[in-house]
Amino acid sequence: MISPLxxxxxxxxxxxxxxxxxxxxxxxxxxxxxSDRAEQLMxxxxxxxxxxLVATSALLEDGDFAGVARPAGVAVGGLLAWRKAxxxxxxxxxxxxxxxxxxxxxx
Amino acid sequence: xxxxxxxxxxxxxxxxIALVCAADGLVGASFGAITVGSGLPLWLxxxxxxxxxxxxxxxxxxxxxxxxxxPIAAVxxxxxxxxxxxxxxxxxxDVFGRGLARRAVGAHLMxxxxxxxxxxQRDADRRRxxxxxxxxxxxxxxxxxxxxGAFGGTVISDTxxxxxxxxxxxxxxxxxxxxxxxxxxxxxxAVGVAVALATSPLLPAGVPVLLALAGVLVTxxxxxDPPRDGSRDPAAAPPARSEDAT
Numbered sequence: 001m002i003s004p005l006x007x008x009x010x011x012x013x014x015x016x017x018x019x020x021x022x023x024x025x026x027x028x029x030x031x032x033x034x035s036d037r038a039e040q041l042m043x044x045x046x047x048x049x050x051x052x053l054v055a056t057s058a059l060l061e062d063g064d065f066a067g068v069a070r071p072a073g074v075a076v077g078g079l080l081a082w083r084k085a086x087x088x089x090x091x092x093x094x095x096x097x098x099x100x101x102x103x104x105x106x107x
Numbered sequence: 108x109x110x111x112x113x114x115x116x117x118x119x120x121x122x123x124i125a126l127v128c129a130a131d132g133l134v135g136a137s138f139g140a141i142t143v144g145s146g147l148p149l150w151l152x153x154x155x156x157x158x159x160x161x162x163x164x165x166x167x168x169x170x171x172x173x174x175x176x177x178p179i180a181a182v183x184x185x186x187x188x189x190x191x192x193x194x195x196x197x198x199x200x201d202v203f204g205r206g207l208a209r210r211a212v213g214a215h216l217m218x219x220x221x222x223x224x225x226x227x228q229r230d231a232d233r234r235r236x237x238x239x240x241x242x243x244x245x246x247x248x249x250x251x252x253x254x255x256g257a258f259g260g261t262v263i264s265d266t267x268x269x270x271x272x273x274x275x276x277x278x279x280x281x282x283x284x285x286x287x288x289x290x291x292x293x294x295x296x297a298v299g300v301a302v303a304l305a306t307s308p309l310l311p312a313g314v315p316v317l318l319a320l321a322g323v324l325v326t327x328x329x330x331x332d333p334p335r336d337g338s339r340d341p342a343a344a345p346p347a348r349s350e351d352a353t
Binding site for chain 2: 002017049053060099
């Protein structure tokens with residue numbers, strides 16, 4: 001097994017690197033003045049990143065298809081959100097759909 | 108304190124944030140349980156949850172290390188997964204507030220859910236409050252969950268059985284959906300999602316999501332500048348946002 005020292009160093013390096021990523025964005029941003037158009041593009045970029053996270057985490061697991069239950073749950077949640085259902089309903093319905101399908105033996 | 112927040116954010120938004128944080132706490136517990144259950148030391152999930160505070164990268168790191176992977180490779184894989192925080196910070200960097208401490212703590216609390224909740228708010232003040240409330244609650248829930256899971260063991264190691272793996276994409280989807288009313292954003296998202304999905308089988312985790320940013324480039328040529336009247340209205344600048352996540 002890996003020695004505790006290696007694990008601590010690895011964790012701290014991962015944490016420091018992650019923090020560097022997190023700090024770099026706002027630091028870069030404070031150095032440049034963005035036009036309204038650029039501000040808009042930044043907001044779009046964040047939406048695109050989040051949407052890509054939704055798609056990849058809903059459909060894929062380790063680069064492979066994630067099965068049926070999870071995408072079905074996300075789809076039900078998405079449909080409810082689109083129909084302006086309350087957020088709580090969206091989240092619980094997504095979880096319940098996936099859990100229910102798995103209970104029935106759907107992967 | 109709770110009452111002040113309720114008046115500033117509205118009971119609906121506060122409840123939504125609390126729900127997401129509670130679900131995150133369960134995932135944190137499963138992280139603690141899985142880490143300890145796979146033979147890694149008891150303190151590792153707690154240390155990681157405080158120092159790294161990024162679920163996907165933590166699971167990735169632990170998964171690789173527990174299966175006998177090289178720790179350097181595990182760190183690199185985790186960093187790749189977390190690289191998306193750079194563009195995130197560039198996009199929502201104005202929500203932290205002023206001062207070195209606020210900027211540092213705010214940066215550490217920046218994660219998918221806090222970014223999504225912040226982006227879903229229309230005015231700057233609400234965005235800032237939503238970000239901080241979600242960030243602090245999430246940090247507490249995630250770490251309490253990790254401790255509970257590390258000590259409590261495998262009771263909730265399989266969060267898939269509760270459908271939590273479907274709940275998290277649904278959370279982000281619900282928060283992002285109002286922004287898709289904007290045609291240019293919709294186009295950027297469609298292209299970005301297609302790129303991410305197409306490249307996912309070929310590239311290490313984290314990279315496809317970054318490549319999705321190519322979708323933004325498409326709108327550069329497609330959408331003309333919105334009409335300007337000279338008066339800068341910060342509330343009108345970003346694309347359509349929902350007033351409330353509910």
